[in-house]
Amino acid sequence: MLTKMIGVETRLFFREPGVWLLTILLPTIVLVVVGLLFGVKPDPSLGGHRWIDIFAPSMVVMTLAILGVNTLPARLVKYREKGVMRRLSTTPASPRSLLIAQLAVNMGVAVGSLVVLVVVGNVVLQIPFPKDMLGFGVAFLLGMSALFALGLLVAAVAPTAGIASALFVPLFALVMFLGGVYLPRQMLPDLLIRVGDYTPPGVQALLDAWSGTSPQLAQLAAMGVITILAGAAAVRRFRWE
């Protein structure tokens, strides 16, 4: 039942070319374009690193932000508004299985996008693979969980698609800004950089693991706490109709 639903939801996701091309390819395209234009020479002010190596994790933030605070919750709100969940609640499949299927599909797409980003970045721009693979995996999973939980919470409390998007747009912009997508993080004031360290999905932890430093436990823990708090609140508040 659940595998069938994940299968169907996956096909539905890929039937909207605008959505999946944007999600999977846009961060990679931005990385390549920006990298080729600005970032391929070692920069003494960055300790000899290339600027693009530091910018790459922000493109992971972009992928997760598109999925976690846009695609996933928007689809759930739409399903609720159209009565898709209500209909399911009259069958032996609970609407919860639809929620789980949606999470599975979006997380799967997030991992797929990440692989495309890392491989293309490596081939085209010679960005090294993440050096601390385990730390990178943990930081990615926790950051994704925290951001997806926030997205679910908004979907849970927003009564209509209109109100949901009024909440998603600023949240999306905030996550992108603090994650260094709009402006490189080095250009932000110190305070905003520190805030960004603890804002899902936790760009600093991704950068640390990528460049071979272990991610800081406090930052990972923050992601875990946000996942639990936002996730629990979302589950409690979620309405199926």
Place this chain on the structure above:
Amino acid sequence: MNVIEVTNLVKRYGDHTAVDDVSFAVEEGEIFAILGPNGAGKTTTVESISGLRTPDSGTIRVLGLDPRRDRDELRRVVGVQLQESELPDQIRVREAMDLYASFYAEPRDPERLLDDLGLADKRTSAYGKLSGGQKQRLSIALALIGNQKIAILDELTTGLDPRARRDTWQLIEDVRAGGVTVILVTHFMEEAERLADRIAVIDAGRLVALDTPAGIVSRVDAEQRLRFRPSAPIEDGLLTGLPEVRSVRRHGQTVEVAGTGNLVVAVTAVLARNRIVANELRIEQAGLDDAFVALTGRTLAS
């Protein structure tokens, strides 16, 4: 055998009592219509039977199950087609059937069901591209795919054109012929009259009548009405003198005679004796519409 028993059902939303002490039983294999104007409490009643709402008081048993307590069990045996509940636009007809079939232990054959519902050539079409009638038929198919014993269909022909509506009615009769008990929620008199074995008339949350369509009609005083244009002037007194006649009214040249019993024979005999021909003679008998007005004091449309 009763498959559904509703006893003293009460459901309130705040100060508003949507369902007020409603009791009825549905027998196995029948088409049972719940008829009433919009906002009468029909949907709340069937949503309570489906386990979607918790009654404030009263008991409901569906195949011996309590819809709230035994909700998991109930969902396997009752198929529900709801108002305003759609599918994702991108999902294809066959895909939706397969998905819903996977929820049940012994589903029906999706291909055959699509054939029966006239959706066979739409199996690869996306839900968003279907017409209103096709969406309704798919929705009915999904309410039957699990081989459910009971199908609850809420306003299934609302928004359909007359042809699609008649096709859907045929379909419901076929479904019942296959042994499924059908609960039909409707505010179309014609639909209830054509399909239902029994009708529960609900108005302002109360059950005002429960009978066969003919039984409900016979409850209202069986008044008949004759209208005609007499070939020569006729005095009211000639007609009002008849024991069968209750009233005589005139609309321009047309005379309207209301009464009971052998009204037609009595009136035409008087006219014949006076050598008057009744032009454009029309006879009206009470129907379910009149019965509804008599029971609730208003028309269904209002």
